[in-house]
Structures are given as structure tokens and as C-alpha cells.
Amino acid sequence: MLNIALPKGRLGDTAYACMARAGYECPALLEPNRKLTFENPALGVRYFWVKPSDVPIYVERGAADAGIAGKDILLEYAPDVYELLDLGIGKCRMCVAGPAEFRDDAAKTLRVATKFPHIARAYYSARSREIGVIRLGGSIEIAPLLGLSDVIVDIVETGRTLKENGLAVLEPVADISARFIANTASYQFKHAEIRTMCERLENLS
């Protein structure tokens, strides 16, 4: 039996669709109820929904053998897991964004608002740029508008939210998509099951 952590929300729905197409369906998952775990014993899978940023925690600590997590979360938390497959879903970009006419004044510390402080620090320290990270929980786009920060580091899908708020992508940081990840110990002891699942998912695309 493989325990699979799926991210709640839109990405999770697409991720489950992938799993189902790969032959690991679990119809109970789609029924409207408040259950948190769903099992298909015949196929040897048990799914559970968790907060997207918690998926790597469940997998790293072995509560889940495998899971589906966004590359953004993996870059931010750098969990000790195997990143076996790029599922090619949930594609977007991690970007530095700010007012379209923004000019970086190198004499000042750059104020960066973000939900991803680790990614922001790593990106700017590779460029030897001194920054002050302002950690926010959401609605990041508003920070430069109100003068809370100079720029933001955030996920950009279509760029519409940015545009409507007079912001633009200044620099791309990384391409993001959903990854199939596995616990390092489960990979040893449930090797055949995890490899089979990985190959079936790979053959979808």
C-alpha cells in the first residue's frame, strides 16, 4: 500500500486526474464528504488531502510514501525527498515583479515582499544584492503599491493580477511545475511500487 499526499485545491484536482489516468483511481475521492483519507485497496493506494505547502513535510517524515508538490514549495523548504518526476502540470513562473518602471537603486537595501523568503534570499545572495525580506501570507501584489516593499518575489501564472495593479515581471527566477516526490526510505522498501507509479505517470505525457 502506498500512501500519497495530494495538495488541496486546484493543483490537487489536476494531480489526482493524473493519478487516475495513470491507473490509480479512487472514486471515493470525488464524493462530496468530509473524509480526509481515501483508499483503493485493490490498486494499493491511499490518498489524503493536505495543505499544498505541507505535502513535502508528510513525505519527508514518511507519513506519506509519495506525494505531489509544486516546485515552488520544494525550492522554498528544500526537503530531503527524491524528486522523481516533473508532471508538467500547474506550470507557472517564480518571478521578481514590481512597478513597470522600477529602477533598482543599488545604494539602498532592496525591500522584497514575498511568501517565499528562502527563494528570495537565495536569488539575491547569488547576485550579491543586499535585501530586506518582508514575509507576507498573501495578496503580495499590494505591497509595492502601498510602499511596503520595492519589489515582490511571487508566482506568476498569467500576469493578469500584476497588470491590473500596474505591476510587471522584472526578472524570472525559476520555472515552476508540479513534481512527483518520494520519501527516501520508502523508495528503498517499496521500490517496485514507487517505480511502477513513476513510470506510469511518466508515460502519460
Add this chain to the structure above:
Amino acid sequence: MSGAANTPERVTRALRELYGSYGYAPFKVRKFEEYDLYAENKRFLASRQVLTFHDTDGRLLALKPDVTLSIVKSAANGGGLRKVFYHENVYREPRPGEGFHEIPQTGLECIGALDGYAVGEVVMLAARSLQIIGGRCVLDVSHIGLVSGVLDAAGVDESGRSALFRAVGAKNLPGVRQLCRELGMAAEHAAMLERLVALYGPLDETLPAASALPLPARSRAAVRELESLAAQLALYGLDFVNLDFSVVNDVDYYDDIVFRGFVEGAAAGVLSGGRYDRLMARMGKPGGAIGFAVYLDRLERVRETPADYDADVLVLYSAPEDVPRAVETAEALVRSGETVRVERAAPEGLRFRRTVRAENGEVREC
């Protein structure tokens, strides 16, 4: 009594016996060291955070986050081989943001004029350490020189190298492909790297596949070392050793054979080690070194059976005159192998298999 099967104490005792039986001597180090030792070798440490304090004379000291550095530091410059094992607490942050923890660690080091046999012996002891912990276990072995050789041939620079090793360590094949493209690696080298990274399986079955590749000289030498290691491990009858290139440790220090051990039930590797000749060179010591550590804190939850009772028998007494009777009963129970708790009144929140009461010179079940 329940639950005592996999305590760190039981495992530590058995590991000591194992290491001792192959002539490894116990090694005791101080709880703290000069901070400089760690500052100069930060990359060797599993966590960069070090707990520091000032000595009475103002020198900066650190509670040791690692034992290997202390052992290497104390190594003599003479010839021969030094074989030691240790059981110490180390102080470090297991994961970022968790704060410092005291972590019990057992390990061994083999330092000096290393040869193939000594390397094989240490890897064998690592494998047998996993068997002692019990249940199904796997020892993943790799040789940094194999992948490094390909990167040398492809002319990959330092930063590209560490990014590639990170991707290899995460078995991130798409990431490896992307990096090879970004670094402008020749197609033949990229393809070879991909083939290597995808290899996983029993050492003796997988090595021929690696050997069949048109490898550069350094990689080929690494394959030969792994082949002789595999041959020696076969003599010991160890059949749970895999070739797995995702074992990378820190390539700044480990540039040779590396390994990581897993036991079923522990969520992450419980044993990690490798050959760290580069650290020896950095610290001005002659010869090579190989060693490993067992992370005993990660065994706490392996096949634990929760204790159903706090003690087998609760022996109650009421008046001071009943104490002799209670003592007699408790002594008899302990002699027969049961655990007892002697109390005047039943302690709150504890559970016992049965309860007896000593009263008026008699003992009765209640």
C-alpha cells in the same frame, strides 16, 4: 515487560560489541571544542549551526556538533591505521528552525594508511550495524568519483557541479537534464550522466551496467574500486547493498566511496558515511579516512511497541505495619522478573497489569 526491543541503549550496546570484535577501540572526546575547528570546516557539518560559548579566558568554544572532526584533529601524524568507535551526544539543529537538539550518535572511523580491505571492512560494519537495528534494511553505496569523472570530462565548473550533485542527490532526472542543457554539456556526457543517475539496484547486478558505459578514466577507476568492494561484501554474505548515485553527502569532503543506510520503519536514513581523504588533507594529516555515524535518535520510532502498563504490579500498603509485607511481596515479584511499583495509594494516571494490597499481615489481589 514490553517495548524494550529497540531502545537506543540496546542498539548502542550491540554496536559497541560489533565494533570491538573487529578491533576498533572506544574513543572518548570532550563535550566541547575550540569553535575554530568547526568554523574552518563548516561544510563538513550536517548543519551549519553551532552552539557556542566563551571559556573563562575568553576563548570561543562550541558544544560539538560532530565527532569526526575531533577524531581527525587528534589523529597522530605517524603511519599505520587507527581504528576507533565512539558513542557521544552531539548538539545541532536537526532541521532549520527546530532549534538545537542533543542527539545521541554512535559511529566509527578508520584513519591512516587505508587500503581496499579496510574500506571493505568499514562498509561491512556499516551494513552489520543496520542488521543489528533489525528488520529489513538497505545500504546504498556510491562513489563520487564516478559522477565526478564524467563532469571533469565535460569541463563543468564548480557552481555547475554543486547544482548537478544536488539534482543527482534528489534523483531529479528532469533537473539533471535541464542543468546539462544550461551548462552546454556535450550530448554524450549528458547521456552518460543520465544513464548513471537512473541506475539503482543490487551492487553486483548494477555495476556491470555502469561498467558497460564508455566512461572516462577517473570514472572507470571508481567502478573498479566499487567492484572490489562488491567482491569483499559478497565474502561477508551481505546481500542488501545497492548501488545508488543519489548518495552524495558533501562533495567538498567526500570524493570517494559514500554510503547511506536505511531500516524499514525509519522515515529517513539512519546511517551515513564515506571516505573523506580531503578533510584529512585540509587538516594536514597524512593518509586517508573512512567512517560512518548511526543516528540513534531516528530509531526511537522504529517498530516501537507502546508500553501498555507503567509496571506489572502495583503493591499497595495502608499502615506502616504493612510495610514489611509489602517489601516481601515486591522483592518476590522483582526476583520473578516482574516490575513493581510500591505505593500507599494508587498513583493517578498510571496503569498496572494487576494490583495487590498488603494489609493486616496478608496480601490479597484487588
